[in-house]
Amino acid sequence: MSIRELDEAYVAGTYKRFPVEIVSGHGSIAVDVNGKEYIDMGSGIGVTSFGYADGEWIAAVTEQLGRVQHTSNLYYTEPCAQLAKRLCERTGMSRVFFGNSGAEANECAIKVARKYAAEHHGGDCYTIVTLKNSFHGRTLTTLAATGQDNFHKLFQPLTPGFCHITAGDIYELEAVAAKTQIAGIMIECVQGEGGVLPLDPEFVRAVAEFAKKRDIILIVDEVQTGNGRTGKLYSYMHYGIEPDVVTTAKGLGGGLPIGACIIGEKVKDVLGYGDHGSTFGGNPAACAGAISIFDRIDDGLLADVEAKSKYIFDEMTGAAGVESVAGLGLMIGIKTVKPAGEIVSKCIERGVLCLTAKDKVRLLPALNIPFDTVKKAVAIIKSACAE
Numbered sequence: 001m002s003i004r005e006l007d008e009a010y011v012a013g014t015y016k017r018f019p020v021e022i023v024s025g026h027g028s029i030a031v032d033v034n035g036k037e038y039i040d041m042g043s044g045i046g047v048t049s050f051g052y053a054d055g056e057w058i059a060a061v062t063e064q065l066g067r068v069q070h071t072s073n074l075y076y077t078e079p080c081a082q083l084a085k086r087l088c089e090r091t092g093m094s095r096v097f098f099g100n101s102g103a104e105a106n107e108c109a110i111k112v113a114r115k116y117a118a119e120h121h122g123g124d125c126y127t128i129v130t131l132k133n134s135f136h137g138r139t140l141t142t143l144a145a146t147g148q149d150n151f152h153k154l155f156q157p158l159t160p161g162f163c164h165i166t167a168g169d170i171y172e173l174e175a176v177a178a179k180t181q182i183a184g185i186m187i188e189c190v191q192g193e194g195g196v197l198p199l200d201p202e203f204v205r206a207v208a209e210f211a212k213k214r215d216i217i218l219i220v221d222e223v224q225t226g227n228g229r230t231g232k233l234y235s236y237m238h239y240g241i242e243p244d245v246v247t248t249a250k251g252l253g254g255g256l257p258i259g260a261c262i263i264g265e266k267v268k269d270v271l272g273y274g275d276h277g278s279t280f281g282g283n284p285a286a287c288a289g290a291i292s293i294f295d296r297i298d299d300g301l302l303a304d305v306e307a308k309s310k311y312i313f314d315e316m317t318g319a320a321g322v323e324s325v326a327g328l329g330l331m332i333g334i335k336t337v338k339p340a341g342e343i344v345s346k347c348i349e350r351g352v353l354c355l356t357a358k359d360k361v362r363l364l365p366a367l368n369i370p371f372d373t374v375k376k377a378v379a380i381i382k383s384a385c386a387e
């Protein structure tokens, strides 16, 4: 049997895969089983921040693998503590809980908000407000947080205590608050899966102010937008707000599973012994890799992200077959005249891997993708849109 046949026979059919089998890669180039090369403009959905086979990351991970690949959270390990220190220092926050995915980071954030609210405002204060069209994960609780009905239908009942308001409409938030005690508000500053839609800065600031005034825990989901993706270390830094909790995952690990719930001063002691846990959370190899990624997200890299972003925006805006371009940094959604899926298939034939988000072609290349590689990819994407 071919790998494709094996996969279709034995792997749960939850993913509709493209007919490409990736066997290796270097930098922003992926190589398939036939030796065909692709420029990877998706980086494993914003995960491989420094591309495939990145030397520094491999060295950090393998060095750690040779010492301790895992121990339980009953003992101290250096990479976990060092990564937490870095995350706190560069966000001004206070503590980190490590898990293995974005959904797990968000679960932790929701627990923090619920426990804080119960302790300060009583047991009826538990509602978490999120936005319509948001995406927060696939567990039953993060699905409840996700403001898209099509994800909900088949899995009722979901975790209760979630409520979704329209992005941009602060009055809806006030209307919810008039009827319900709100424990937390969770937002993505740029909705990723929802179609690469940056939130209106005025709305974000109004939400932050509202939360602060009423002692509501503000959670920013930076699972996709975090770790340099939008041209700042975290996307909330574009908006001049100070969240109580920041969650991240995807690009933090550079390719190994990791999730982090970064907890601010106000809520830093909410979780105590036994309140939460994760067997693999803070895994030394994953954390060692993440440190090698995180330390390279400096001002120079972020300026490069902005420059490549500007190039892509300038080239794609108004191009033939393109209706609009939206996003922030190297998180870009292109609304095309032809269906996005058709454009992506055409790009694959021509050697470029792109993603979709709703009805858009979505680009999330590695942060260090070389400029001339971006140029080649953009030319191919433009040709696919123009036909």
Ligand SMILES: *Cc1c(COP(=O)(O)O)cnc(C)c1O
Binding pocket: 100, 101, 102, 103, 104, 106, 135, 136, 137, 138, 188, 192, 193, 221, 222, 223, 224, 225, 249, 250
């Ligand atoms: C991908 C994503 C998640 C879920 O992350 P997993 O690692 O798949 O659990 C949550 N929130 C946002 C904004 C995401 O983009």
